[in-house]
Amino acid sequence: MKSIFSPRRRIALLAVALLLFPVVFSGAFARDIGVAFLLAAISASAWNIVGGYAGQVSVGHSMFFGIGAYMPLLFYSLFGWSPIAGIPVGIVLSIALAVVIGMPTFRLTGHYFSMATIAVAELIRIFVGTWDFVGAAVGLQGPATARGWWDLTFRSELPYYYIFLAVLGIVLATTAFIERRRFGFYLRAIKASERAARSLGVPVRRTKMQALALSAAFTSVAGSLYAAKTGFIDPDSGFGILVSVQMVIVAALGGAGMLFGPLLGALILIPLQIATNTWFGGGGSGLTYILYGGIIVVIARFEPGGLFELWYRVVPERWRRAYAT
Amino acid sequence: MLLDAKNVSKAFGSFLAVSGADLAVDEHEIIGLIGPNGAGKSTFFNCLAGETMPTTGRIVFAGEDVTRAGPAVHARAGIGRTFQVPITFEDMTVLENVMVGAFLRRPHRNDARDHARRIVELTGLQPEQRPRSLGTPGRKRLEIARVLATDPRLLLLDESLAGLTPTELQAAIALVRRIHDMGITIVIVEHIMEVIMTLTKRVLVFNQGHVIASGTPESVVRQDAVIEAYLGRAHRRQQDQKSV
Amino acid sequence: MVAVQVIVGGLLLGAIYALFSSGLTLIWGMMNFINFAHGEFVMLGMYAALMVVVWIGGGPAIFAIAAAVALAALGVAIYFSLIRHVTRGPMLAQILSTFGLALLLRYTAFWIFSANFVSLPQNAMSGTVNLGGIYLPIAQLVAGLVAITLTVALHLLLTRTTVGSKLLAVAEDRTAAMLMGIRPDRMQALAWGLSAGAAGIAGALMATSYPWSPSVGETFGLIAFVVVALGGFGSVLGSLYAGLIIGLIQSASAFWLGAIYKDIVVYGLFVALLWLRPQGLMGKT
Numbered sequence: 001m002k003s004i005f006s007p008r009r010r011i012a013l014l015a016v017a018l019l020l021f022p023v024v025f026s027g028a029f030a031r032d033i034g035v036a037f038l039l040a041a042i043s044a045s046a047w048n049i050v051g052g053y054a055g056q057v058s059v060g061h062s063m064f065f066g067i068g069a070y071m072p073l074l075f076y077s078l079f080g081w082s083p084i085a086g087i088p089v090g091i092v093l094s095i096a097l098a099v100v101i102g103m104p105t106f107r108l109t110g111h112y113f114s115m116a117t118i119a120v121a122e123l124i125r126i127f128v129g130t131w132d133f134v135g136a137a138v139g140l141q142g143p144a145t146a147r148g149w150w151d152l153t154f155r156s157e158l159p160y161y162y163i164f165l166a167v168l169g170i171v172l173a174t175t176a177f178i179e180r181r182r183f184g185f186y187l188r189a190i191k192a193s194e195r196a197a198r199s200l201g202v203p204v205r206r207t208k209m210q211a212l213a214l215s216a217a218f219t220s221v222a223g224s225l226y227a228a229k230t231g232f233i234d235p236d237s238g239f240g241i242l243v244s245v246q247m248v249i250v251a252a253l254g255g256a257g258m259l260f261g262p263l264l265g266a267l268i269l270i271p272l273q274i275a276t277n278t279w280f281g282g283g284g285s286g287l288t289y290i291l292y293g294g295i296i297v298v299i300a301r302f303e304p305g306g307l308f309e310l311w312y313r314v315v316p317e318r319w320r321r322a323y324a325t
Numbered sequence: 326m327l328l329d330a331k332n333v334s335k336a337f338g339s340f341l342a343v344s345g346a347d348l349a350v351d352e353h354e355i356i357g358l359i360g361p362n363g364a365g366k367s368t369f370f371n372c373l374a375g376e377t378m379p380t381t382g383r384i385v386f387a388g389e390d391v392t393r394a395g396p397a398v399h400a401r402a403g404i405g406r407t408f409q410v411p412i413t414f415e416d417m418t419v420l421e422n423v424m425v426g427a428f429l430r431r432p433h434r435n436d437a438r439d440h441a442r443r444i445v446e447l448t449g450l451q452p453e454q455r456p457r458s459l460g461t462p463g464r465k466r467l468e469i470a471r472v473l474a475t476d477p478r479l480l481l482l483d484e485s486l487a488g489l490t491p492t493e494l495q496a497a498i499a500l501v502r503r504i505h506d507m508g509i510t511i512v513i514v515e516h517i518m519e520v521i522m523t524l525t526k527r528v529l530v531f532n533q534g535h536v537i538a539s540g541t542p543e544s545v546v547r548q549d550a551v552i553e554a555y556l557g558r559a560h561r562r563q564q565d566q567k568s569v
Numbered sequence: 570m571v572a573v574q575v576i577v578g579g580l581l582l583g584a585i586y587a588l589f590s591s592g593l594t595l596i597w598g599m600m601n602f603i604n605f606a607h608g609e610f611v612m613l614g615m616y617a618a619l620m621v622v623v624w625i626g627g628g629p630a631i632f633a634i635a636a637a638v639a640l641a642a643l644g645v646a647i648y649f650s651l652i653r654h655v656t657r658g659p660m661l662a663q664i665l666s667t668f669g670l671a672l673l674l675r676y677t678a679f680w681i682f683s684a685n686f687v688s689l690p691q692n693a694m695s696g697t698v699n700l701g702g703i704y705l706p707i708a709q710l711v712a713g714l715v716a717i718t719l720t721v722a723l724h725l726l727l728t729r730t731t732v733g734s735k736l737l738a739v740a741e742d743r744t745a746a747m748l749m750g751i752r753p754d755r756m757q758a759l760a761w762g763l764s765a766g767a768a769g770i771a772g773a774l775m776a777t778s779y780p781w782s783p784s785v786g787e788t789f790g791l792i793a794f795v796v797v798a799l800g801g802f803g804s805v806l807g808s809l810y811a812g813l814i815i816g817l818i819q820s821a822s823a824f825w826l827g828a829i830y831k832d833i834v835v836y837g838l839f840v841a842l843l844w845l846r847p848q849g850l851m852g853k854t
Contacts, residue, residue, distance in 0.1 A: 057664040059605075104844040110660045111603040114668075115794050116843050118605075122791060123836040130829050182428045182437070189425045191659075192414035199374065199408075200475055201400030201429040241787070245672060248665070256661055257416075289676040296669025301651055304662035305416075 014263075015169075022161045031157035037270045038164035039226060043243075044250035044262035045171045046218035050211040051248065052256030053175075053184065055191030056106075057114050060121030061247050064094040064216040066128070066238030068223025072152075073140040073233055082150040083142055087224045094220035098212045106208045118241070125239035139234025142227065152228040160229050167225060171218050175259055187211055191257065219247075242289065249292050252299050255308030264307055327352045327510055328373070328404075328479055333382035334534075335368050342368040344534040346382075350479070350512060355505055357521045357542065358514045360531030361555055367409070367483070369531065370514050374406040374481055375399035387478065400429065405477030407485045411464040413456040413471075420445055420452035422467055426474030437474075444474045448500060462493045466500070473504065480504065482513040486520050498524060518546075530554065574703050575824045576817060581705075581713030583816015588716040589771035589789065590796035591723050591808040592764035598803030599740040599760045600656055602663065606671035608790025610765045613674065614640050614772020615781050616682060622689055629711070629777060636773035637766045644765025648758045671790065678783035688780035712774035717809070723767060724805040736760055740803075788832065795839040 022031050043065060050056050071090035072083030101120055105113040129137045146153040154160060178184040186207045189197040194204050227233050237243070250269050255261030276288045303310050328350040335343040343365040350356055358366045371377035373384060375396040384392045386402050394402075414422050423444050427437040445452050448470040456464055465485050472480065486497045494517070501524055505511055515521055521528060521542050528545045530538040532554035538545050545551055593607045604610075614636040621632040647670065655662045697704045727733040738746040739756040746753055775781070796815050800807030815835060823831040 051661070055660050057661055059664070059668055108843075109601070111601075111664070112843060114605075114664050115603060115798075116840065119791055119794065119836050119839045122787075123833060123840065126829070126833055126836075130833075181434050182432055185421065185425050185428055188417060188421075189414055192416060193412045195376075195396075196408070196412040196414070197425070198396040199376075199400060199406050200426045200471065201397050202425070203397055248668075252661070252665060286676050286679045289672055290680060293669050293672030293674070293676060296665050297651065297673060300662045300666035300669060301654055304659050304665070 018165055022158055031161060033270060033274060035157050035160050035164060037266050038168055040250050040266040040270050041263050042168050042171055043219060043222040043247045044265060046215050046222055047247040048251045048256060048262050049175060050215035052251050053187040054208055054211045056208055058117040059114055059248060060117030060244050061219055062239045062243035063097060063121040063124050064219035065223035065243050067094050068220030069227040069233045069238045070134060072224050073142050073227050074134060076142055077140050083152050083228055084150055090220040090224055091217045094216040095213045098216035102209045102212045106205050121239055121244060125235045128239060129235040139232060142231035153231060164225055167221060179259060245292060249296055253295060253306055255306035258308045261306055261308050327387060329385045330373060331383050333369060333372055333379045335372060335377060336380045341534050346536050348529060350510060353510055355511045355525050357525035357528040359521060359528060364531040365534040366514055366531040370481060370483060400475055403478035405472035405475050406481040407468045407472060407483050409483045411468045413464050413467050415456050419450050419454045419467055423471045423474045426471040429475040441474055444470050462489050477509060479510045484514055486515060486517060570702055575820050577703060579817040579820025580813050581709050583813040584713040584716035585771050585775050586792055586796055586816050587720045587809045587812025589768040590793045590812050591720050591805040592767035593793045594797045594803055594805060594808045595760055596764050600757060602656060605667040606674055607768060607793050609671050609674040609786040610640055610768035611772040611789045612783060612786035614769030615776040618773035618776045619687060619689060633770050633773040637770035640769025641762040641766030644761040645758050648761035675783055675786050682783060684782055686780045686782045689776050706778055708777035712777050716771060716774055720809045727805060792835060795835050798839055798842045
């Protein structure tokens with residue numbers, strides 16, 4: 001039975017739905033969720049490149065997010081420049097940090113890398129919290145009122161929504177591009193077995209490094225977007241472990257290593273998070289993280305491939321990875 | 326000479342796994358490495374593949390000194406290998422698995438895919454299958470296909486024919502012959518005598534880290550040292566007594 | 570004099586670090602597996618001690634043993650329900666399993682106990698003792714000495730007893746051990762029990778001297794990583810030396826640089842170790 005829902009059509013449908021969402025649902029609350037969804041999808045998709053595809057599980061990705069969030073606001077606080085100026089700086093610094101972490105740990109087993117990511121993220125968080133230059137524990141603020149569009153300070157959620165959507169499009173397009181080409185195949189081979197990959201001539205260490213650098217760059221952009229939207233950053237909201245956790249769980253729930261896995265994960269988790277926060281009020285965030293922890297354990301135990309994998313297992317004819325070969 | 330391994334030794338702490346092993350392979354030969362378990366042939370094999378770095382000795386391949394190089398460098402130089410327990414990429418199709426190999430010499434996707442398709446067909450596999458539905462013989466075949474796609478000049482087969490039914494074994498032997506006909510030099514580690522006898526022209530016998538015998542398969546299995554290695558001293562004494 | 574105080578205090582704290590880190594290194598040595606929830610085991614040991622004191626009013630010996638037993642049981646339960654299923658799976662599953670567990674335990678503790686810092690009520694070990702001019706809280710002294718003893722005992726258990734050699738056999742070569750009649754599953758469960766038990770009792774010992782909240786698990790987890798990295802992944806004796814060193818470094822940094830820096834120095838050391846000497850002081854790569 002030839003479905004009218006070919007992969008191209010489905011993607012087009014998704015794109016249209018995302019484009020029209022804030023037009024159809026024009027209330028502030030709906031748009032808020034939309035923006036939160038997009039941001040979560042962007043960060044998780046960025047993480048997905050190194051964590052999902054290459055299988056290098058970073059549990060400290062907040063370090064890149066935080067750098068990307070602090071730079072724009074730092075440039076504004078120090079020089080009064082547009083936050084946009086900080087975005088490329090954030091990217092460069094994040095890539096540099098990625099190299100520093102990847103170099104020693106990528107020659108060791110995966111656990112070292114994961115441990116290093118937690119340690120470095122924590123190190124940076126505590127350090128930033130003591131450094132007055134970047135606002136110490138108080139943090140930094142962005143422009144209160146916009147001097148122009150370049151301050152990225154909009155009163156309505158709408159411009160943010162479309163900017164975020166554009167960035168998401170770029171991240172996904174890049175991932176799709178990689179997926180079909182040698183780099184993507186090498187990432188998946190590395191995830192499956194580094195030993196076998198090496199025996200086939202795959203430059204394992206270099207490939208992992210490139211994946212981490214790319215992932216770090218995109219994560220930094222996500223952080224910059226966050227800072228632009230909220231107009232505020234502090235050590236916890238930038239470098240906190242919960243930032244890292246969210247990226248991981250959003251990607252893993254939907255399907256780590258799959259193009260739309262993070263999107264699916266965000267689609268489920270963002271409304272869930274908002275719901276639990278609303279229902280349980282102040283103590284709600286604690287419950288949310290108990291739930292997150294539980295979900296992660298269940299995913300690890302029963303379906304590491306996430307919901308997409310579960311779907312594919314239950315519906316075997318759909319196994320065709322139509323856009324991979 | 327395609328491969329020249331001289332005086333290769335490998336020590337793990339105080340344990341000498343391989344000691345002073347030499348192997349010279351000319352283009353287009355098929356060589357067998359045999360010996361009891363723990364004799365050092367796997368370690369030697371891993372040295373040739375670049376996975377283990379020899380403690381002493383030199384390994385020169387096609388004029389290039391690869392002694393200290395890792396597996397990826399060996400692969401790029403033209404040495405391919407399979408694993409004793411096949412390591413296939415479970416989350417990829419057969420075709421995708423082979424494409425990973427093909428990408429070594431063909432960076433562009435379409436070239437890699439076309440080359441991989443040819444190899445998949447040559448080895449009698451189905452491109453869209455998943456490794457998990459293949460079973461061990463299928464996985465071994467997939468590993469061979471995948472490494473073939475890297476266009477190796479020398480193929481190191483690590484017990485790739487073990488655990489097969491008689492029919493599968495014949496098919497596998499035929500495949501190895503076809504690979505050899507393509508011009509690829511082969512070094513094969515094996516326990517199965519039939520494989521050694523029918524396929525290889527020259528055999529090295531390992532025992533306790535040393536090469537104790539080398540020559541044609543027929544001559545090697547008759548040598549006392551070899552019999553002793555496999556069956557022990559007592560059996561050799563029995564043989565001696567019988568011939569008195 | 571103050572310097573000596575700082576040093577001794579650091580060593581005593583370090584002894585406790587050594588104890589719980591030896592549990593982490595044991596698991597690594599056995600199964601090439603890092604338990605990201607190990608710090609939470611220590612934290613739970615502290616709360617277990619508190620609960621025993623509050624409900625039963627037991628003394629240090631009682632709550633320490635109770636914490637050890639409770640956590641050991643938890644460790645075994647976690648092995649059978651979770652760990653056993655992920656060790657032979659993809660890396661993602663392995664890392665997420667204990668990482669998720671850490672979150673689960675930490676935030677459940679936040680929910681049950683709230684984020685307030687607590688400490689044990691006065692007990693038999695309160696008060697200070699004067700040792701040649703240095704004033705040491707009795708609790709710290711006893712806790713440190715007990716911790717060292719237990720760590721050494723664990724090392725001896727692994728190297729001198731039959732059970733220990735069985736554990737090491739499984740660590741060395743699982744298949745070979747199976748062929749020798751040892752059941753790897755049981756040994757690994759035992760290792761998890763020992764590991765969690767060590768963490769639990771270390772927590773109880775820690776609780777006698779320091780206030781805590783559910784947030785300490787994260788810190789202890791990272792300290793355990795550093796100790797294990799420094800002492801060598803898989804070496805209990807290495808953990809002992811490294812633990813003492815780390816305790817010393819922390820105490821010294823807190824005193825001379827300021828309390829905020831004590832963690833920075835330790836995490837920084839970890840990153841430096843990964844860069845320069847991942848096999849640590851005494852371990853195998």
